[in-house]
Structures are given as C-alpha cells and as structure tokens.
Amino acid sequence: MKKFEIDARGLDCPKPLLRTKQALEQETFDTLNILVDNVPARENVLRFLKHSGMDGIEYRELGNDEFSISAVRTEESLAADAPLSCPSAEPMNREASGKTVLIASTRIGMGKKELGRLLMKGYIYTLAQLDVPPRCVIFMNTGVKLTLGDSESLDDLKSLDARGVKILVCGTCLDFLSVRDQMKIGVISNMYDIASELHAPGDVLNFT
Numbered sequence: 001m002k003k004f005e006i007d008a009r010g011l012d013c014p015k016p017l018l019r020t021k022q023a024l025e026q027e028t029f030d031t032l033n034i035l036v037d038n039v040p041a042r043e044n045v046l047r048f049l050k051h052s053g054m055d056g057i058e059y060r061e062l063g064n065d066e067f068s069i070s071a072v073r074t075e076e077s078l079a080a081d082a083p084l085s086c087p088s089a090e091p092m093n094r095e096a097s098g099k100t101v102l103i104a105s106t107r108i109g110m111g112k113k114e115l116g117r118l119l120m121k122g123y124i125y126t127l128a129q130l131d132v133p134p135r136c137v138i139f140m141n142t143g144v145k146l147t148l149g150d151s152e153s154l155d156d157l158k159s160l161d162a163r164g165v166k167i168l169v170c171g172t173c174l175d176f177l178s179v180r181d182q183m184k185i186g187v188i189s190n191m192y193d194i195a196s197e198l199h200a201p202g203d204v205l206n207f208t
Contacts, residue, residue, distance in 0.1 A: 004029035008045075009037040009066060013172050014192035016041040017048055021192075024052055034069040035062075040171040042067045044190045098202035100136045101127070103143040108207055120207070121152050128156040134205075136166040136197050139186065143207075144173045148182040157185045168194055 008016035056072035107116025167186035174180040
C-alpha cells in the first residue's frame with residue numbers, strides 16, 4: 001500500500017488545503033497523511049477530503065496543537081474525473097441573484113462610526129427583506145463580529161441562512177480576534193473557499 005505524506009505545519013491558510021488538493025490531483029497513492037498545526041487547517045482539510053470522495057478519514061492529536069489527518073483513496077475517488085472543488089464553492093440558492101456580498105467591517109464608510117454602524121445594520125436587514133437575496137455573504141476582518149452572538153444583525157443573518165444564502169466566515173479572522181467560540185451563524189471558511197466564491201461568475205459587492 002503506497003502512502004503519501006504532506007507536512008503542512010507552519011503554513012498559513014489556505015496552503016494546507018491547497019497542498020492536499022494538489023496531492024489528490026497529481027500524486028499516486030493508496031493512503032494520504034497530512035500534518036497540520038492548527039484547528040482551522042484541520043477542519044478545512046477534513047471537509048475537503050470528505051468532499052473529494054476519500055474514505056477512512058480520521059485525525060489524531062499529536063500534542064502542541066498538531067494533528068495528523070489520514071484518508072484512504074477509494075475506487076470511486078480514483079475513477080472520479082470531475083475537478084476537485086471545495087464544498088462551500090458550490091451554489092446553494094437557486095433563487096438567488098448570483099451576487100456575492102463581501103463585508104469586511106462592522107460599519108459602512110469611513111465617516112462617523114455610529115452612522116456607519118447604523119447603515120450596516122440597515123443594509124443587512126434590507127438584504128433579508130429582498131425578494132431575490134444574494135447568493136452568498138462573506139464576512140472577513142472585523143466584519144466577522146456581525147456573526148457573533150451579540151450582533152444586532154444576527155436575526156437577519158439567520159433569516160438569510162434559512163432562505164439558502166451561503167454565509168461564509170473567515171476562520172483566520174475569527175482566530176485573530178479570539179472570537180471563534182462566539183460565532184452563531186454561518187460556515188467557518190478559509191481563503192481558498194472565499195477566493196473561489198469571489199471569482200465565481202456573478203457580481204461582487206464589497207463593503208469595507
């Protein structure tokens with residue numbers, strides 16, 4: 001049984017996932033082992049392997065926030081001709097407008113902070129009321145705070161989520177701000193998924 005190993009320790013998002021993707025596309029092996037040194041990388045790689053059709057996917061803790069992820073290549077995954085992609089890059093909402101909204105702040109504009117906060121609150125509320133909602137809303141930088149439990153926009157984001165709108169939340173941003181455990185809506189995502197969404201067909205509205 002041929003084994004292939006990737007040492008992705010010390011690599012920033014989304015490099016562990018991209019190294020895994022490259023191996024699945026270019027290397028010949030029966031079993032794959034990936035070493036990572038943070039929880040976001042572990043979760044991103046596990047989700048990607050599951051989406052790719054690999055079997056026997058599991059991980060074990062090595063200590064010091066390091067993890068060893070293993071997976072077995074099946075006949076089905078070997079026979080698959082479709083290009084690999086991340087699950088969050090797939091469209092979810094058939095009635096959506098095709099637009100993607102990127103929110104990288106808790107407010108709109110660079111003027112008065114309170115005015116900017118009110119404008120963002122009103123904008124997200126309005127998004128939830130539109131007859132045709134956006135396809136995806138991405139939260140990055142301090143914008144991830146809008147997905148936390150104390151967010152004034154949480155109910156509106158839950159309404160969008162219930163309508164099938166994808167809500168992607170930057171995992172690196174959550175960890176940098178130490179608020180990962182406070183997130184209450186959306187999917188913790190990575191730069192590969194986010195870049196794929198931003199470069200997919202359709203308009204992108206950028207609020208920073």
